[in-house]
Amino acid sequence: MSAPTWDPAQYLRHADHRARPFTDLLARVPDLPGAPPRIADLGCGPGNVTTLLAERWPTAHITGYDNSPEMLDKAHVDHAGPTPGGGRIDFAPADARTWEPVRPYDLIVSNATLQWVPGHADRFADWIAGLTPGGTFAFQVPGNFDAPSHRLMRELAHSARWSDRLADTLRHADAVLAPETYLARLTALGCTADVWETTYIHLLTGEDPVLDWVKGTGLRPVLTALADDPGEREAFMAEYRTALREAYPSGPHGTPFPFRRIFAVARKEA
Template sequence: MTMPSWNADRYLRHADHRLRPFTDLIARVPDLPARPDGGPPRVVDLGCGPGNATALLAERWPTAHVTGHDTSPEMLDRARRHAGPTPGGGRIDFALGDLRSWEPAEPCELIVSNAALHWVPDHAGLFDRWTRHLVPGGVLAFQVPGNFEAPSHRLLRELTDTPRWRTRLAGLPTRRDAVLPAVVYLDRLTALGCAADVWETTYAQLLTGEDPVLDWMRGTALRPVLTALDDAPEDREAFLADYRSSLRDAYPPGLHGTPFPFRRVFAVARKPADPV
């Protein structure tokens, strides 16, 4: 399967709505353990995208050395606008890297992944390796979209499975099992010995503009489809026309905008500290 191309400008068009789950996530992260050598905490953002969330990590932990990793050169080009020394004495940098194979140069106080794990099949199998890269008392925190049964995602799956598109778009990551139930994440993390805090939130978002749900989807879940149809502009527009029509029926605009409920699943897991 061809990896989707990413457009940072389009993704950031809904930056306020996309950032809110991240700010809610890091608000629940407890104090990080102090490094024995007194050095700055090491914070890693796996699947950092355009870097706007990574910058918030440096605001929350001003002295930290924060590194963002992503597989998309397009996203990293935008993210590097946030790179460099931070006002609190820390620094931010970015590197091309795949969270499936990521290995740190040194143990970390905090590993974060924001709206990225649903792109990785069997991502819960990575938790064991990641927690082994945490210092005692370190934290793994992530949030993932849990909207795969919503009309926006269900209609996308149904359209890609119609006779016209089934062969052309086979294997694209539009599956409904991309994210596990919250209780499964709780079980996986506690089985690793972590103290886990797992919860769900549905955001009642109000989107504005023409076909705002389509615009939202073009920044994320629709990217693999658009990439697969890049070489056939007429087919691409035909697909978008059908999908647009379905979304208009499913999400009618209201007086002040288009209501777009979006469920998210969160987890904050703390590794046990060394025994005294």
């Protein structure tokens, strides 16, 4: 399966809703030991939430890492450079499947990225080893792989009409672990861990807003796989759109879209 091609503009269409979990995650991160702190944002995307790190730690040197050239280009143009508090934001290419800290960080943070990394919990030891004493590893991942938005996508991809091209394209329900499993993995590495889950009820507006949402994230592998055949891509989208309209009916003020997320904040022993 090839890596999906990302579209920063599509991703940012729901930037406010997507940023809220990151804000909630940062609220639970304790004070960092470095002065100024060094921070790694693993899977930074277009950099819009990377700037929230500079608001929380104004003097920090923050490096955003991503494996999407499209996302990194957008991040460089919009957000790289000195920050108002005297810190700095820069960006660099890296793949979370193989990335290892080359210098100690006071915070390694990852926002809605690790679900794309098979076996990501096996990387925790290397990342925690790259923290300064008293540093923090924090992440949030979607926990909605059994929700209609993802279940219907998988069912359609495995249907007789599409299985030849798409059966091996999408992530499965085990893309993330249970919260209690993350807690066990992090505490076994000697960290003090805080793990929780939240279900947001986003009220989306516009025509087919759930489809518009997943076009920026979960549907990217399908869009990439069918990129060379616009007719087939539109046919898949038409079937999927019909299923989503039934699963997520529009109300008088918009379309309610429940979205469960899993959070973890792990502090390394000082």
